[in-house]
Amino acid sequence: MWPLSTRAQVALAQSHSMRARAVVTSAAYGVLEVPISGGSVEIDATSKARRSATLQADPRWWPRSPKDLLSPYGSVCQVDYGIVLPGGGTEWVPLMIGYLDETSRERPVTSSGHIAVKLVDAAVHVAEDRLDVPAQTITNATTVSEIARLVRETLGGWVELRDLTGSSAIAAVIVIERERWDAVEKLADSLGGEAFFDPVGRLVVRPQPTLNQNPVWTVRTGNGGNLLSVKDKLSREQVYNRVVASGQRTDGVPAVYATATDTTSPAYYGGPFGKKPRFYTSELLTTVAQCQTTADSLLQRVRGIATQVEVELLVNPALDAGDVITVADPEAGETRHIIDKLSIPLAPDATQSITTRSDEMPAET
Known part of the structure; x- marks a missing residue:
């Protein structure tokens, strides 16, 4: 969750106004703020492009040439959400820095018409930069430094790295055939x-979020509540209660492996849910310890998805995928959830939708 001042938190708990701004940087125009009338920013921890956005801009900004400001040929846009504070002033919350991916319009243009501008985050730019020829990870380089190198080779050395793992593990020497971002994700795994x-364009490498983290926000119904509706879903789809992570060898030597098993959630391994393992193989896993670390982290992604909650609530632009929130509902009680997906609308009359996962089953009614 992006840090908010006390005044901003007070404003979010009551009726307040909002603003949105989009600042575009291009080679021909430099830096310019483009007025926007609406749209939304989508954040999805399960997608390669974690952040994407669609902005509604005035038709007069329709690009006439590839060098124009809103042409999807290199322009970069920063999107911010403004919380209008009680007593005056605006606190700006960064939502994303994205590359223009598509600009579209419908004609004839009416008085209320707009052009739609789609943005994607830098991960898409890195994924598009596939290797011309196979390359190898650098011998004795750390895993984190190799992640940063692969990204900076595409985006430039200015990319700031925020390493929250504290790891000094040495990256396995592997050949990256073509897919640059896939290699980044495997190294992180x-x-x-x-x-x-x-939201400000930094490359973050961090441990997988877990439900053991402290909640950063509470959504609730009732007086003073911010929760408008709740949709619960219980499903076996994409639920696994054991992960087997193994290395990959081509020389006939048995690969190392390790397992992580769910023994505590309602879908625990060998219980009424049954046994449902997930297998993960990577040439980056060369020791049992690496296999165990990877298996443990992957289990965190898939063990608590049996209970999904979709909530519609008053907008909190500071929330992010991976945040832990508390959902307080009279029928289900209080449950703790990890945010998988959320939408941040850029119009004052819109509400926010969030999809979460949890291994805390709702109370029976």
Whole structure:
């Protein structure tokens, strides 16, 4: 969750106004703020591009050439959400820095018409930069430094790295055939972590979020509540209660492996749910310890998905995928959830939707 001042938190708990801004940087125009009338930013921890957005801009900004400001040929856009504070002033919350991916319009243009501008985060730019020829990880380089190198080779050395793993593990020497971002994700997996770009464009490498983290926000019904509706879903789809992580060898030597088993959730291994293992293989896993770390982290992703909650609530633009929140509902009681997906609308009359996962079953009614 992006840090908020006390005044901003007070404003979010009551009726307040909002603003949105989009600042575009291009080679031809430099830096310019483009007025937007709506749209939304989507954040999805299960997608390669964690952040994406669609902005509604005035038709007069329709690009006439590839060098124009809103042409999807290199322009970069920063999107911010403004919380209008009681007593005056605006606190701006960064939502994403994205590359323009598509600009579209419908004609004839009416008085209320707009052009739609789609943004994607830098992970897509890195994924598009596939290797011309196979390359090898650098001998004795750390896993984190190799993640940063692969990203900076595409985006430039200015990319700030925020390493929350504290790991000094040496990366396995492997050949990267072609897919640059896939290699980044596999390197992060080998640490039991994840790699993504945060709202201000920093490359973040961090451990997988777990329900053991402290909740950063509470959504609730009733007087003073911010929860408008709840949709619960219980499903076996994408639920696994054991992960087997193994290395990959081509020389006939048996590969190392390790398992992580769910023994505590309602879908625990060998219980009424049954046995449902998930297998993960990577050439980056060369020791049992690496396999165990990876298996443990992957289990965190898939063990608590049996209970999904979709909530619609008043907007909190500071929330992010991976945040732990508390959902307080009279029928289900209080449950703790990890945010998988959320939408942040850029219009004052819109509400926010969040999809979460949890291994805390709702109370029976």
